[in-house]
Amino acid sequence: MYCEDCGKVLDSKIGRYHYKECGLDYVWLDGIEIYYCSNSQCNLYNEPLGAIPKIELLHSMLTKAIIASVFPFTGKESRFLRTYFQLKSKQWAELLTVSAETVSRWEKGVENIGSQSDFLMRLLSLRLLEEKEQSWIPEIKANQIISARKTEQPSSIFIKHTSGQFLLEKIPA
Helix, strand or coil: CECCCCCCECEEEEEEEECHHHCCCCEEEEEEEEEEECCCCCCCECCCEEECCCHHHHHHHHHHHHHHCCCCCCHHHHHHHHHHCCCCHHHHHHHHCCCHHHHHHHHCCCCCCCHHHHHHHHHHHHHHHHHHHCCCCCCCCHHHHHCCCCCCCCCCEEEEEECCEEEEEECCC
16 A cells, blocks of 8 residues: 555554544544554554454444443434434434434534433344344343433443454443
8 A cells, every 4th residue: 555645665663553543533443454654754653544454344243232231322322323224314214204404403413312312223223233143132132221320431442453353342331
């Protein structure tokens, strides 16, 4: 791979990659090939670029982790889920029985997602995921969705990539 700024061949290493591109600040991937430009004169000097294999599998795992988390949803989780299921804001709003403006306020961080909308979003996401994967998802139990929620946000989700597979390493409780 070549640097898109200076054209130099990128260096690479296997390591822990902060997967900001998914829109969630707390997702880290272990065992990912990370490319970076070592040209100190380049605008992209030492900016990591992760080579993420099987991104659909990764996003499926992230979706399951988000649905099962004990943390309240924010607009970032709403946007991740909506885009994962390839829904426009208006379609997502209709499924959640809220206005498109409400979804917009959630995703911009202007308004918090209420507990009933959070609950419905989890159930809806689980059902959409089952339809997408054409299978029942036994690892997410109903009591995980309805259990008491924490008020703070997760610190990090760690996912390890090894032997072509993604393994959920850690979600803070």
